[in-house]
Amino acid sequence: MESLPDPTRPMKDHPQPDARDALVGPGHTIASITDKISEIVLSPLAKTPLGWHAMMGIASVGVIMLVASITNLVITGVGVWGNNVPVGWAFDIINFVWWIGIGHAGTLISAVLLLLRQEWRTSINRFAEAMTIFAVACAGMYPLLHTGRPWLAYWLLPYPNTMGMWPQFRSPLVWDVFAVSTYATVSLLFWYTGMIPDLATLRDQAKNKIAKLAYGMLSMGWRGAASHWNRFETASVLLAGLSTPLVLSVHSVVSFDFATGIVPGWHTTVFPPYFVAGAIFAGFAMVLTLALPIRSFYGLKDFITEKHLDNMAKVLLATGLIVTYGYAMEAFAAWYSGSVYEAYLLQNRLSGPYWMFYWALILTNCLVPQIFWYAPARRNVWILFGVSMSVNIGMWLERFVIIVQSLHRDFLPSSWGMYSPTIWDWGMYLGTIGFFLFNFFLFVRFLPMIAIFEMRLLVPKSGVTGKDAPHHGTAHGAPAPALHDHVGRS
Amino acid sequence: MAAKTHSPIHGLLAEFDKPEALVEAARQARAAGYTKVEAFSPMPIHALDGVLGLKNRLPFFVLAGGITGMLTGAALQYWTSVIEYPTDIGGRPWLSWPAFVVPMFETTILFAALTAVFGMLIMNGLPQPYHPLFHVKRFAEATRSRFFFLIEAEDPKFDLPSVREFLARQKPTSIEEVPN
Known part of the structure; x- marks a missing residue:
């Protein structure tokens, strides 16, 4: 019975026909995995790879730019940005949507792929979750600063106040406050909770007293007790189940900011699914952008294998096609609606003053990822990196096209206008990229970037794989116990 | 025998190098009537849920x-x-x-x-910065590569020599007393 392969089981239960499809490099034990991943964090600073220092240096410049841009913005006012009537939303909202979309891949990998029992997520989920946290932090800055008086940002929240006022719950902008703040909170909890067992590993492996104390505090006294694991896994699977509809809701709500308006190009029903697919597309591109250099700096090719890269490329290809479908539907709806404004918008996109942005978008988002139909391209790090950068740019262009091209020429030709960003727009945008990378590389240095305890479950010879019976008390008492289910955190 | 209020030890801890051995020890301990027991492992082992009768609400x-x-x-x-x-x-x-x-x-x-x-x-009673198990040096391996099984001194059936003998039968790689 045990020799029968079960097609619903992940690959580790089957003999590996091709070593290139392995999720963990050969020869690893649970001890060697632990040591390899914890060493990245616990080694002295002098042993940190040169690439890390270089990236930190570049990121620090970005952080300084961000501080300068925000300081000038707050002292002078939002007029330092280029957006003005008719283009009242520009870099601030483009970048807000861009960042929040990038964050979505982290939740997708950690929650949706967990529920779908995709084991290949294991080595990339932790840093994809970290990416989510930092991307949401960057996203959150924009609407708050765009209010002009960010020190009054708490006015967005419902609380009893002396003005006797309350938020207007029929507005998608208020929905956004609820969606994004819930998303940030739940992502942070999910990330931290998942790290507790690994923080305990670091506590126990650390030689340095300060490190031992810090990881000791963070791990809260985790001991790996069976009763603790039991509740931990229940909490993890529940959080995954809660995060899955949440992540879909967040970008749907972001798309409502547009779709509930009447501006040509915004008022379409395809927006929620098309925004969600775009978010996953953008997020996987960013995961690749970060994973490829880190994999090389830290020699993690045994953990982030070619199989991972191949799968991520396939996700990019699939979501890229959904996004392409979205663009096609937008154009079709503009024609089919018979609305003169929608038809003009389409014409303006294809051949108006910003035509270059639209065609660059089609090139970067629709055409370039098609190279992934060719299998060797999905395993070539240079092609992967190139395509992921192309998608990063393309998804930014998409938001530019949606926001600026719709606003700059809407219903009344007398109120048409043009938009161009100022140096402060660029300063803040590049600044958030620096801030994002800064946080990300700090995370890589100080926290376990790969979920150690989940990787242990993938080790073929650890003796814990193999017979994989259902773990919820088999009534007929199977002699060979299921030592764990095939999902790590479930 | 009533649980001791001031037991000099917290319990007896056995170390295993294989998860199967840990699960088997847990099964034998439950069969032998020990109730205040706990298993420790670097990763979740679902078989223990059934063996130790773990449920959560x-x-x-x-x-x-x-x-x-x-x-x-x-x-x-x-x-x-x-x-x-x-x-x-x-x-x-x-x-x-x-x-x-x-x-x-x-x-x-x-x-x-x-x-x-x-x-x-x-x-789970977390955060819990102090726990008697942290006195055991080998226990640091519980978050790396080793598997531990504890029979607590509070167990009504706890009696040091017999528990030691019972754990030794499970072929652990080491047995240690956990100071309280």
Whole structure:
């Protein structure tokens, strides 16, 4: 019975026909995995790879730019940005949507792929979750600063106040406050909770007293007790189940900011699914952008294998096609609606003053990822990196096209206008990229970037794989116990 | 025999190098009638859930948290939009509930997720910076590559020589007393 392969089981239960499809490099034990991943964090600073220092240096410049841009913005006012009537939303909202979309891949990998029992997520989920946290932090800055008086940002929240006022719950902008703040909170909890067992590993492996104390505090006294694991896994699977509809809701709500308006190009029903697919597309591109250099700096090719890269490329290809479908539907709806404004918008996109942005978008988002139909391209790090950068740019262009091209020429030709960003727009945008990378590389240095305890479950010879019976008390008492289910955190 | 209040030791800890051995030791301990036992491993071992009879009521609490969140979101929006601060937005009714679904959904998820995380921590007794097991030097391996099984001194059947003999039969790689 045990020799029968079960097609619903992940690959580790089957003999590996091709070593290139392995999720963990050969020869690893649970001890060697632990040591390899914890060493990245616990080694002295002098042993940190040169690439890390270089990236930190570049990121620090970005952080300084961000501080300068925000300081000038707050002292002078939002007029330092280029957006003005008719283009009242520009870099601030483009970048807000861009960042929040990038964050979505982290939740997708950690929650949706967990529920779908995709084991290949294991080595990339932790840093994809970290990416989510930092991307949401960057996203959150924009609407708050765009209010002009960010020190009054708490006015967005419902609380009893002396003005006797309350938020207007029929507005998608208020929905956004609820969606994004819930998303940030739940992502942070999910990330931290998942790290507790690994923080305990670091506590126990650390030689340095300060490190031992810090990881000791963070791990809260985790001991790996069976009763603790039991509740931990229940909490993890529940959080995954809660995060899955949440992540879909967040970008749907972001798309409502547009779709509930009447501006040509915004008022379409395809927006929620098309925004969600775009978010996953953008997020996987960013995961690749970060994973490829880190994999090389830290020699993690045994953990982030070619199989991972191949799968991520396939996700990019699939979501890229959904996004392409979205663009096609937008154009079709503009024609089919018979609305003169929608038809003009389409014409303006294809051949108006910003035509270059639209065609660059089609090139970067629709055409370039098609190279992934060719299998060797999905395993070539240079092609992967190139395509992921192309998608990063393309998804930014998409938001530019949606926001600026719709606003700059809407219903009344007398109120048409043009938009161009100022140096402060660029300063803040590049600044958030620096801030994002800064946080990300700090995370890589100080926290376990790969979920150690989940990787242990993938080790073929650890003796814990193999017979994989259902773990919820088999009534007929199977002699060979299921030592764990095939999902790590479930 | 009643549980000792001031036992000099916390329990007896056996170390194994294979998860199968840990599961088997847990099974034998339960068969031998020990009740105050705990297994420790670097990764979750689901077979232990059945062997040790582990169940948890976290899903129930999370459901309750989610329902509380939904009702909170509904009450907040009803009270502000209908009673405290009614605003005419394009002639919509005060109780324009379809618009309220989104914030209600978000508060449902928020409350449920907070319950899942804090419920898990509270039921696990975390944070717990001090625990007698941390006195055992070898126990640091429980978060790396080794598997441990503990029979607590509070177990009604606990009697040091017989427990030691019982654990030795499970062929552990080491047995240590855990100081209290």
